[in-house]
Amino acid sequence: MVLTEEQRKTCRSKIEPWRDVMTRDPVDEAPEVIFSIPLISKEKANNWSKVCSNLTKTVESLRRQTSPNWKAVICCQSKPDGIEFDDKVTFLPFTRMLERTDKAPKRKAIFEFCRDSFSGDKYLFYLDADDLAHPTLVEYILDTRDPSGYLVDRGFLYDTVAGKLAPLYRPTPDVLQKQKKKIRWTRQLIRLRNIGRRLTGREAIEYPARLARMRSFDSKCGSCVAWRYRCGGNRENSPDVPEFSHSFVRPASEEGLVNLHKISFEAMIYVVGHGENLEELVGGVQRKLEYADEFGLPEREAKKVLHTFGLL
Structure with a gap:
């Protein structure tokens, strides 16, 4: 910004x-x-x-x-x-x-x-x-x-309803560059995923989240x-x-x-999804829930973080 x-x-x-x-x-x-x-x-x-x-x-x-x-x-x-x-x-x-x-x-x-x-x-x-x-x-x-x-500028977003915990920090330039090299293959995966969704009605392929869309x-x-x-x-x-x-x-x-x-x-957890967050009260939380879904950590890793912060 x-x-x-x-x-x-x-x-x-x-x-x-x-x-x-x-x-x-x-x-x-x-x-x-x-x-x-x-x-x-x-x-x-x-x-x-x-x-x-x-x-x-x-x-x-x-x-x-x-x-x-x-x-x-x-x-x-x-x-x-x-x-x-x-x-x-x-x-x-x-x-x-x-x-x-x-x-x-x-x-x-x-x-x-x-x-x-x-x-x-x-x-x-x-x-x-x-x-x-x-x-x-x-x-x-x-x-x-x-x-x-x-x-x-480093922390986590926690969707309490879906149970998704996502990192909130900007990746370093070298990490972003490494992912750029994978974009072409990722696009092929997206096409295959869409075909699989049409044929089976479910997600057939998981593909990596775009790190450039991560936020601090x-x-x-x-x-x-x-x-x-x-x-x-x-x-x-x-x-x-x-x-x-x-x-x-x-x-x-x-x-x-x-x-x-x-x-x-990662010094803080930003908690959303409970219905009393200010942005939820004014209807502005949907994009953050989508972010948690896109960048959510694997369950084992998320549990480790939640335990550190006293939530488990």
Whole structure:
């Protein structure tokens, strides 16, 4: 993706005030990761019980972290059921009821709460209330302590209905080149598959998915960025963390507007298919289900990943 001039202008206006103040000094020796979790209101949810169940799995993925240096702040109009709120997980009431989606206002409320309630260097990690973190995510961030923050561009897409788990990352150029050499033979396989389908009514031949169609995690899921922020500063002199579409983060980084550290492993699972994902509520999830079907991992490999993330 290449930013338009208007998108570039928007990103620059959000990034530069934060970058000029927050990234110029070395990171503290003992920073902390704070997971910012805006939760859909009970009134807007199709199934509040399912929303709470999904959130429980998300929080469990945080409690499995190998590093204890994290906190989570959940912001919503109603206190979710089944969550143990303690010194690690905080509930932040949101008093407004908005007609439009209120994810961004809730993120801002969480940011302001953290700025005023905590002190020192933090990494504010945007986390949707149904996604899952790899158990070593916090440990990796705190071991590397990047002065700007982090981008998750490698992860997985999990279709909970079909049980399909697909990788979300862009293949390297050399891998793409190797597959290009196979395209001619693949086209023959497609023709044979279509003939077999007409004759038998079923799939007779499997053929490799086109790797060039694979997508990075950050292009599909908002649980992909952690901004460095020094909490406890003066409200007037402390700029907000950047807030814009997650799909702009990678292009903005590639254009030099921000220099986020790309996490080197598959750090997140983007969960879809349960009916309470934001894109499902607005009817935009079908292409992601098709992606999971096309690029789904073999069952044995998928089970290994799901076990690592605590789903098995």
